[in-house]
Amino acid sequence: MTVRTTRTTRAVKTVRTTRTVRPRITTGTAGPGRPALAAGALLALLALSATACGADQPPSLFADGTVQVGTKNDQPGTAVVRNYKFSGFDTAVARQVLKAVDAKPDFGIVPSEDRRAVLTDKTKDLVVATYSITVDRMKDLDFVGPYATTYEGLMVRKRDNRIKKPDDVNGKRVCTWPGTTAANTLESPRYNRIQVYEAPDASTCINDLKVKKTADAVSIDQMILYGFTQENPDLKVVPDITYGSANQYGIAMAKGHRQDCLKLRDALRNYLGDNAWSQDFATSLPSIPKADATWETDFKPRLETVDSLSCRDRPGT
Amino acid sequence: MTGPGATGTENSHVDGRGSHFVAANAIRNVIIKWVMHPSARWAPLLAACTGLVIAGSTWPDGPASQYALWGTLAGLSVASAAARVLHGKPQQGTADSRHVRVVGILSLFSVLATVGAWLAFQHVVTHGEVDVTGQVHTRGVQPLDDTGHRTLSLLLDAPALREPRNALRLTLAIDDHDPAGPTCLPDTSATVSLLTSGVAAQTRTVRPGDTVDFTLGARARSVRIDLLLHTAHGCRMDVRATGAVLHDM
CATH class of the missing domain: 1.20.58 (Methane Monooxygenase Hydroxylase; Chain G, domain 1)
Structure with missing residues (x-):
């Protein structure tokens, strides 16, 4: 499995089209054909204007039916690769909303810290990778979402009963990884009694907690933590400990595709409005319905929130 | 047939018009003399x-x-x-x-x-409208959250109110304390209450960026507006007045 770094030829096609229709403006002497020349020049000018207007509109991301989607490969439950196939709730959401716009995803792996870059440098069309919507990120990217809502939580070894309430974490080594809002939250002075450290990625944190035992806990969004417990039965999520405010996961895209963004927003609204969301969530993350009786209330976003955060430069109120 | 009486009436009309004409002409001449x-x-x-x-x-x-x-x-x-x-x-x-x-x-x-x-x-x-945005003071600890620190007071002192106006238009910005963290704006609102002596208490609910109008009465010497934040669990928000304008309703 490799990360696809090439871009489709869509942009190249646009340039070629522009070149072929660009009119050549010539000056000539007056003669019998002057009205015809004038009419020709006018038509050429109109064609040039039309081409210029057309060039302002970027081609639809869904035009060729396949959309390059960046996602994770190491988060069981949300996005993971098994036998060269992507699965998890993020990938289910991507498939569902793209199906509504007659497109299908071509998944590629994107680490947390590269999620913004792959969109701005046009390596990917969309990123669906437990990417939280923040005011800062909305300035650079458009989001469709949230498609899920989750608090940051704590995961410990199943037999470790030292951590049951927030104060128990003081003095403990807590692993997280860069590029996440979780790492940002725990850097706050409110949590300065927790020994937070960053590992390169999720897998390293899990290894530190489970095998090396150099970490007492791993902190990231509860939805992701529950996913890890599905493949690591010797780990558990501490139910009564959350940090910060709720993360709102969104489908990210580069700015400049507002029409596509609005189409995906409508698709997401429909997806949230019927049973498909709950079925996909329960299929991908069965550990959550088992642990949380009010899981639909806790993890399913409201449609009003989708309207407030989708396809905007700052949250609507 | 016309009698002397009729002729006399006609003459008096002519005389009246004539005197008006003379007066208007005199005024015109004075104006022209002044203007020139x-x-x-x-x-x-x-x-x-x-x-x-x-x-x-x-x-x-x-x-x-x-x-x-x-x-x-x-x-x-x-x-x-x-x-x-x-x-x-x-x-x-x-x-x-x-x-x-x-x-x-x-x-x-x-x-x-x-x-x-x-x-x-x-x-x-x-x-006219008097912009007093820069003279709004806040009393209370920020950021506000959903538990312990939910209230804040916005104050306008006497110097800000030296121009007598009977209303205050207030615009409030409510922002995430950490713009790099998850946003809480869709789940946030505030109740603002005008608590000023001599003025009936007025309460409004605002969303981030909303503008509200309060009636101040004839002569308010100071203005106090208490704010109670409503937000989701774990959210921390900053509040500031981005517009405060005194005006007459």
Whole structure:
């Protein structure tokens, strides 16, 4: 499995089209054909204007039916690769909303810290990778979402009963990884009694907690933590400990595709409005319905929130 | 057949019209004499410029839009006064009465525009909007959250209220304390209550960026507005007044 770094030829096609229709403006002497020349020049000018207007509109991301989607490969439950196939709730959401716009995803792996870059440098069309919507990120990217809502939580070894309430974490080594809002939250002075450290990625944190035992806990969004417990039965999520405010996961895209963004927003609204969301969530993350009786209330976003955060430069109120 | 009585009535009408005509003519002549006097050439421009200087020295601030009428009239008064100054004496062969008419109209127009501008300016001074955004003080610890720190007071002291106005228009920005963290704006609102002595308590609910109007009554000496934040679990928000304008309702 490799990360696809090439871009489709869509942009190249646009340039070629522009070149072929660009009119050549010539000056000539007056003669019998002057009205015809004038009419020709006018038509050429109109064609040039039309081409210029057309060039302002970027081609639809869904035009060729396949959309390059960046996602994770190491988060069981949300996005993971098994036998060269992507699965998890993020990938289910991507498939569902793209199906509504007659497109299908071509998944590629994107680490947390590269999620913004792959969109701005046009390596990917969309990123669906437990990417939280923040005011800062909305300035650079458009989001469709949230498609899920989750608090940051704590995961410990199943037999470790030292951590049951927030104060128990003081003095403990807590692993997280860069590029996440979780790492940002725990850097706050409110949590300065927790020994937070960053590992390169999720897998390293899990290894530190489970095998090396150099970490007492791993902190990231509860939805992701529950996913890890599905493949690591010797780990558990501490139910009564959350940090910060709720993360709102969104489908990210580069700015400049507002029409596509609005189409995906409508698709997401429909997806949230019927049973498909709950079925996909329960299929991908069965550990959550088992642990949380009010899981639909806790993890399913409201449609009003989708309207407030989708396809905007700052949250609507 | 007409009798002497009828003729007498007709004569009295003619006499009445004639006396009115004589009076109007006399006034016209006085105006023309004043307008055409060499010392009156600069008088309208002097009056317009004096008005501008006084307006500039007593400028009450507030949004520019409320000065539109004043600005238009002041501009017209200066322009017409300048035109009157520049309008030279008629050349030989040009009708003198036309010159008198143009100078008279320009002078009259300039004086009327100056008076109108002055009245418009006085209206702004008395009833115009006063921007006091920079004078709003906050009392309370920020950021606010959903548990312990939910309240904040916004205060306007006596110096901010020296221009008597009967209403306050307040715009509140409520932002995520950490813009790099998850946003709480869709789940956030605030209840704001005006608690000022002598004024009936008024309560409004606002969303981030909303504007609310409070009635202040005839003469408020200080204003206190208490704010109670409503937000989701774990959210931390900053509140500030981005607009505070005193005005008359």
